[in-house]
Amino acid sequence: MCGIVACTGTPGAGRLLLDALSRLEYRGYDSAGMAVSVTGDPRSAVLRTTFRVDDLQRRLDRWSPGLSATAGVAHTRWATHGEVSVDNAHPHTDCSGRVAVVHNGVIDNVLELRAELTGAGHTLTSQTDSELVAHLIERCLTQTSLRAAVEAAVQCLRGAWALAVLDSASGELVVTCHGSPLVVAESEQGVFAASDLAAIAPWVDRYRIVEDGDVLQLAPGLPWWREGVLVEPPSSVASTLRGTDLTRGLHPDFMAKEIEQQPEVVADFMATWGPSIGRKLWSPFGLAMPRHLTIVGCGTSLHAGRAVAQVAARLGGIPFTSIEASEVAATTTVPGSLAVVLSQSGETADVLRAVDALHGRSHPILALTNNPHSALARRAQAVMICRAGPEIGVAATKTFTAQVVGGTAVVLSMLAAGGVLDRSDIHRLVTQLESVADLMAYAIGAARGSVPDLVPALVDSPGFVFLGRGPGRVFADEGALKLKELTYRWAESHAAGELKHGPLALIEHGTPVIVVDDGSDRLAATIEEVRARGARVLSIGPEQATIPARTSTNAHGLARGVDWLGPLESVVGLQVLARELAVALGRDVDKPRNLAKSVTVE
Template sequence: MCGIIAARVADDATPFLLDGLGRMEYRGYDSVGIAVRSAAGRIETVRSVARVDDLRALAATAPAADAVTGVGIAHTRWATRGTVREENAHPHADCSRRISVVHNGTIENADRLRTTLERQGHVFRSDVDSEVIGHLVERALRVDPDLMLAVQIAVAQLEGSWALVVLDARDGRMVAAADGSPLVAARSTRGDFVASDVGTIAEWCETFVPLRDGDVVELGEAWSWSSEGIAVPVPFPTASPFAQTAVDLGAHPDHMAKEIDEQPGVVADVLARVRHRTADGSTWVGLGLPPFDRLAVVACGTSLHAGQVIANTVRSLGGVPTDTVVASEVEHVVLGPGTLVLAISQSGETADVLRALDRLDDRHPVLALTNHVHSSLARRADAVLDCHAGPEVGVAATKSFTAQVVVGVTAVVSALVASGRLEPSRAVALVDDLARLPERMAAAAVVAADRVPLLAATVRDAPGFLFLGRGPGLPYAAEGALKVKELSYRWAEASPAGELKHGPLALVDDGTPVVVVDHGDPRLQSAIAEVRARGGFVVTIGGAGSDVPAVARPADATDLAWGRSVAPWGPIEAVVPLQMLARELALQLGCDVDKPHDRARSVTVR
């Protein structure tokens, strides 16, 4: 949620700020703004409650009192506190407009601080918690003129989470700070940059340094770095994992289409990294985690569905008891002894997941599964699995879901081998089957591209959808329903097929679309018959003869190491037509598939 970029370059900072905002607009798109220091020592601020393209046009036509410099900050907002209006857009200023601030996170004691500051004569112009930061810095500067010290004093008074950058109009000094929210700093021949994520600055910087909780950094000719108020050497930079081309659309009409198409390649890359270390247990041994008797998945949304697939796999193959925990409901869960916690978050900054870890017993080791190995979640965990999905700009997760599934599944297969619960020869056969997944996903995409547009047109006017699955197919039905809700704003409910007669069947009327993930379980046929008997419009996604044939089924189940017609991780390739159906439906309804309303990547509110 929300994105920050700051730049200190030789020329006008405005193009860098606008380009950076465009690359991370997926993080928030309720409002945007930039603040650039002028040569006369003032801040030129432009804000908009529209998108980045609108801000770009406003910045191009805004009358500038003075020539601007190469120092500036910018922000794209996803509203959490305060309505969507220009006054609530970042950057925010202090009373004198000397200090300008951009902030991600939540200041939990903002109301108390605001009351105190107002009593001292400070005047606020917005409803948002972030504005208190500028006034705290302003107050500290009255005592000591050093900006870095003022920011340290200010953040010491905050409770909650923050990633922030403060700009001083008088001298152009710029200070960044972070605690509980992601921020990276980078230096290259183009200049110095600060951003919420590495992909934003990948075009200009080959290395970066992630800020850790409690860090305060001044960017200048030489960087000044402090941790918990103590001066420390500048950390050694890390090579950027993202090439700029990864966030460009290329020939694709939108990022979601691009990222759906990238899934076979992502899976192939993941398997190339882990395949030969899965069947012998070495992947698991390398994590350095203790043996476990139970697995508890803690996640939200799409990551929760990926976790259900992983839990199904370890339970089916190794007989390991599992718990699937909705992160926001963790206070109602009691974990047994010997439980390993698998915490899953694409961004590694999901507040509900981080809060869940705060409430769990420290005796339970934590394995993080994330696409960002420098995230808050990764720092909190005892071991980390990297999804290797690359940057995902579309807000509705696609390739990160399949990457989470494949990385998580291979990790637990490796764990079962290492613990003696699974024979290495059987693990080899399982991994060999996974190796054919990229080809199956690519084939599913070809079929879906031909059939989904007409299918979406047929169900476009339906008020809602029902998704059905059984056993290992159920998480994919749930993920398909979630995608329809996220993108088309229609209700969509996922249900086990066997539960139809216990309530969901009441939703089925003439023409009600019912999407069935058919992975070959013969009991699904009775559910399909019940739906058709009530006039429901059944869409099957499965093997040959399905409306969208996407699920590979071997002709002879005895050829499979697990002795049945579907792998324990279920029909992964079925997620491709499910994603494509949700996207096509949304497009036909005129919705923005990359930036659905009320949804943002990296939900970091605490």
């Protein structure tokens, strides 16, 4: 969600900060700003806007502090406390203007801190929780160092935070975090901190992860304190981000690029992990064969988890329960169940809170994530990395496919280790899983050919109904979510058999009904029911479907599909449909309104 970046030790810090902010735009934001320290001036120079980062760029060219400064902090804000306004945009300063703070996360004890600070004579100029941190630091700074003042301030906080604090009187920068991601790095260009490695990736080859409670000075050598004691910085991690990962290339937007990357993602995953699927993959996890699965995630990740759990149920008879991460604390779980927790970023706040609850109930936790160094990966007993590569578009596409394929590899390995599948079964199933890359490639080409002609008849539709049955239901759910995210039109997904139990009332002449078609007679009867009431039916599935996703083996040498996996290839047509319709409606498909890529606040 919010993005923070800080740098020091480099001339023209303002330009570097804005360059970094531009790579955080994909996370979603509604305002942005930066603060720098200028030699000889004890006050921070602050520049803020409620427009895009490029507005800051235009203004920076006329803003001399940012051009000459060697230290600064910057921020993209996704509003939680307070409306979208310049006053509420970050960075926030203390009463004197000496301390500038950028913050990612949410402070829970806002009301009591606000009352305490105003009662002590502090003047607050925003509605935010973040401004309070600057004033908490201010009251300690006259008596101690910036690092000690930050340590004292965070002792007063409840909630989650990643903080970068600039003392313009000294030019010092201090960073810390609790429950919100933060990385730091050194390079020839300077010393950097960021909430997302993508912000600083062009300048660094290695980075370090800041653990909860760590406090460090952003300076050469990275002076690092843990529990108040000066310690050696933790080991650095090699960055795997490539320059091309952060650019659109020849594609019109990141979503188009990432949809087309899905066959490559599947092929790369299978080339890496395919030979290990079986006992070899499962044994290092150190987990017992489960008798029940608890699937936990949010949005697209929860849908991917349900698709994976259905594979375990179909092939191994293992029952499962799926729970939204935000509801885990209030939901009774099956004792001893293996919790399969999914998060693309591994930093989703609701998911991490759910992990705490699951740990409290002694559930073993297997994480499916795209980030091997994330908080989720560090808290889980076992981790499967899904190898999707960076995903910049806010609406998840290739990470969904990667989670389904990665989770399926784990399920096959689990069933092999438990004796449910023998070696010949695994060989056959892995061969079929390898065919998914080609199936996805065919589905992309078919969707490109069929979807654009469908869009003109759909742009005026106020809402959509999605239907699926059996293995197709979860993909219908994902299709409805994508359409809502990108077009801002309502979209409901239902089991086809539930239509007569209420949802049929939505159907009138012209209502678009998108069907994930499994070719069954029962689904065909449902399609006829909605057609009889004037619905415009669009099917996704076999060659004769409105949006083909599968073809015959004889005609093209491809498998008809992987029945035990479910119609994963159908998600491509659903993604393309949502994107094409959104483009026709003039939406920003990479940055849907009100949404953020990494939801690091609850």
